[in-house]
Amino acid sequence: MVWTVFNHGQGLISDLTSNIRYSFFFLGGMVWAAVPMLIWVDPERGRRDAEGYRYGVASR
Numbered sequence: 242m243v244w245t246v247f248n249h250g251q252g253l254i255s256d257l258t259s260n261i262r263y264s265f266f267f268l269g270g271m272v273w274a275a276v277p278m279l280i281w282v283d284p285e286r287g288r289r290d291a292e293g294y295r296y297g298v299a300s301r
Contacts (some may be wrong), residue, residue: 254267
């Protein structure tokens with residue numbers, strides 16, 4: 242689904258502006274939009290949870 246949005250977004254921008262350069266601005270914006278979600282991820286908690294699932298005990 243997300244990849245489809247990327248493809249349609251790029252094609253629409255390129256078609257409307259007749260310039261592929263603006264599609265790269267769109268892609269850069271989409272990458273920067275994901276940065277807050279990446280900051281929100283807690284890798285240590287993920288490791289603890291993975292160890293708990295590995296041994297059959299969920300740790301929360």
